[in-house]
Amino acid sequence: VLITASTGEPAISKDQLTAFVDNQFSAIQDVVSARGEPLVFAVLVDISKSSKHQQSFEMRAALDLFRALAVGPNVAFFGDFNEELWLNQKPASLDSVLKEVNDMGPFRGATALNDAVFAAANLVNRQANDSKSRRAVFVFTDGEDNASRLRLRQLIPALQREGVPVFSIGLLNKHSPQSAVTALRTISDSTGGVAHLLTGATEVRPALIAEIENQYWLTVASPAAPDGKVHSLVVRSSTHSLRIAAPTAVLAPQPVDGATTRLQQARQALTGDHKNTDKARKLLLEIVQSGKAGRSPEALVWAHIYLGYIEDRANHRQSAISCYEKALTVDGAPPGSLRVANFGLQQPLLWIRHLDGGAEQPRPKAAEDPHPEG
Numbered sequence: 001v002l003i004t005a006s007t008g009e010p011a012i013s014k015d016q017l018t019a020f021v022d023n024q025f026s027a028i029q030d031v032v033s034a035r036g037e038p039l040v041f042a043v044l045v046d047i048s049k050s051s052k053h054q055q056s057f058e059m060r061a062a063l064d065l066f067r068a069l070a071v072g073p074n075v076a077f078f079g080d081f082n083e084e085l086w087l088n089q090k091p092a093s094l095d096s097v098l099k100e101v102n103d104m105g106p107f108r109g110a111t112a113l114n115d116a117v118f119a120a121a122n123l124v125n126r127q128a129n130d131s132k133s134r135r136a137v138f139v140f141t142d143g144e145d146n147a148s149r150l151r152l153r154q155l156i157p158a159l160q161r162e163g164v165p166v167f168s169i170g171l172l173n174k175h176s177p178q179s180a181v182t183a184l185r186t187i188s189d190s191t192g193g194v195a196h197l198l199t200g201a202t203e204v205r206p207a208l209i210a211e212i213e214n215q216y217w218l219t220v221a222s223p224a225a226p227d228g229k230v231h232s233l234v235v236r237s238s239t240h241s242l243r244i245a246a247p248t249a250v251l252a253p254q255p256v257d258g259a260t261t262r263l264q265q266a267r268q269a270l271t272g273d274h275k276n277t278d279k280a281r282k283l284l285l286e287i288v289q290s291g292k293a294g295r296s297p298e299a300l301v302w303a304h305i306y307l308g309y310i311e312d313r314a315n316h317r318q319s320a321i322s323c324y325e326k327a328l329t330v331d332g333a334p335p336g337s338l339r340v341a342n343f344g345l346q347q348p349l350l351w352i353r354h355l356d357g358g359a360e361q362p363r364p365k366a367a368e369d370p371h372p373e374g
Contacts, residue, residue, distance in 0.1 A: 001192055001218050001235055002165065002211055002245035003031075012216065016242060020234040021222040021250075030219040039134040039212060040127045041069060042077040042087070042120040046141035046171075047104065048111040049082070054171040055107050057201045058140050061169070064205050065138060066097055069212070075127055081116035082109030083147040089123065089353065113141055114148035114155045117187065121164040126354065128164075134215050136193070138208065140169045143180030152183055156190045160230050160249045165193035165215075167208055172199050192247040211245075218246075228254040259287045259295035263302055270306060270355050277310050284310075288326075297332035304330070305341055305349075312348040321345060 003012055014028040045062045047055075070076035070092070078097045079087030086100075120137045128135045150158065159166065168184040170176075181197060188195040194211055196204050224231040228251070235246040262283045269280040287295060287303040308323030327333070327341035343349060 001216050001247075002194065002214055003216050003237075004211070004214050004243040004245075006241040012242065016238050017218070017244075018236045018238065019218070019220045020232075020236075021220065021224050022231050023234075024223045026223060027221045028218060029221055030217075032217045032219075034132070034134045034215040034217055035213050037132050037134050038073040038075065039069060039136065040075045040124050041134075041136045041138065042079060042124050044087075044116055044120050044137065044139040044141075045078075045080040046111060046113065046116075046139070047080045047082050047107045047109075048142075048144075049108050050111060050144050051142050051171060052107040053173075054142070058171055059101055059104075061204060062138075062140050063097065063101065065208060066092075067094060068205055068209060070094060075133075077120065077123060077127075079116065079120060080104065081112060082107070083112050084109070085112065085116045085119055087116070087119060087123065091127075110147035111141070111145050112147040112149075113139070113143070113145040113183070114150040114152060116148075117166055118150055118155055118158055118162075121159050121162040121166065121191075124164045125162040132217065134212060135164045136212060137164055137166045138169065139166065140171060141184070142172065142176060143168070143170050143184045144177065145180075145183065152186065156186065157230050157249065159187070159191050160247055161251045163247070163251060164191065165245075165247070166191045167193040167211065168195040169204055169208075170195060170197040172197055189245070190248045192245050194245055222252065224252045226252050226254055228252070259290065259299040259303075262287055263299045266303070266306060267355070270309070272355075277313075280306065281310055297330050298334060298337070301327045301330040301333035301337045301341070305337060305344065308341075308344050309349050309352060309355075312344065312350055317348060320348065324349075 005012060012031060014031045017028050017031060019026045019028050043062050043066050045058060051058060066076060066078060075091050077087065078092040078100065079085060117137060117139055124135050124137060166187050168188045170181065170184045172181065184197065185195045196207065198204065218235065230249045231252055233247060233250045235244050237244055266280040266283040269276040284303045284307050287299055304323045304327035308320040311320035311323060324341045324344040328338060
């Protein structure tokens with residue numbers, strides 16, 4: 001949560017705050033400042049045609065923010081989007097961002113704002129990996145979306161599952177539709193971020209940095225069961241001197257079972273250029289050969305997919321096809337994983353975004369996996 005205090009306010013305590021989960025009073029057990037903790041963040045720039053009149057200011061403001069935050073132990077990502085998203089899965093350096101900006105050319109194309117914001121939040125969440133790191137997505141945009149697959153009503157709960165505050169920097173003009181303003185406010189207000197709606201070349205970096213420095217971790221004794229579902233959240237202050245920005249809903253994660261733990265270990269072994277396929281295969285076989293008790297459909301379907309991916313990379317095509325066919329028989333498997341398995345049946349699956357995001361691969365041939373399960 002983001003808590004901003006008036007000048008001279010003493011340290012914030014749990015006694016000043018009240019929380020409600022699913023409209024039920026929920027005792028606040030602890031409130032701890034995240035100031036000084038590493039920050040995992042992504043900066044997104046809208047390079048669609050509708051933003052072309054703001055190109056110079058937008059790029060300068062985004063670079064200033066990236067330069068200010070990409071320091072010390074912080075982990076930074078940088079992306080730009082129109083109807084497509086360019087977001088490297090590996091952390092970005094200032095030099096790599098400057099090169100990308102120099103090669104960008106004029107703004108062009110349609111706008112897939114919702115899709116880009118979700119992909120960035122998912123990347124930040126995976127990189128933060130349940131740590132105490134601060135996290136954020138900053139998106140510079142005019143707020144008009146005419147190309148996303150995700151609708152706003154689908155985007156909001158998806159973002160709340162990721163648990164990453166989104167800070168919207170709206171580059172508005174007199175012709176900006178009210179729907180764009182509403183969308184930016186909704187995205188930020190629902191995730192615990194802040195929407196900055198600019199009507200001119202206004203310096204926004206100091207305000208954004210101050211907000212990041214005022215993030216807190218809130219521990220709430222919730223009546224909600226650990227069911228893997230999103231539950232509504234309201235956080236209020238007993239004093240008018242505190243301004244609170246908290247997500248309007250949060251995920252109550254399910255306890256991690258043994259199969260899920262093994263899947264996470266296998267995923268780590270397969271991530272990046274130096275893959276430990278022997279270790280991953282052993283872990284994945286333990287999942288598929290275990291009984292139904294204690295393993296989720298998500299863990300089982302991805303175990304089959306990863307085994308097929310390993311076989312395809314070893315040029316064992318028939319063995320890979322067998323793995324993808326088994327994946328498609330898993331009851332309760334999420335649609336996204338089934339799409340990846342179907343892709344593997346059509347052609348060898350040699351590249352999966354969350355495992356090989358930094359590798360060169362033409363977009364049309366990449367296995368889409370916007371939200372890996374398990």
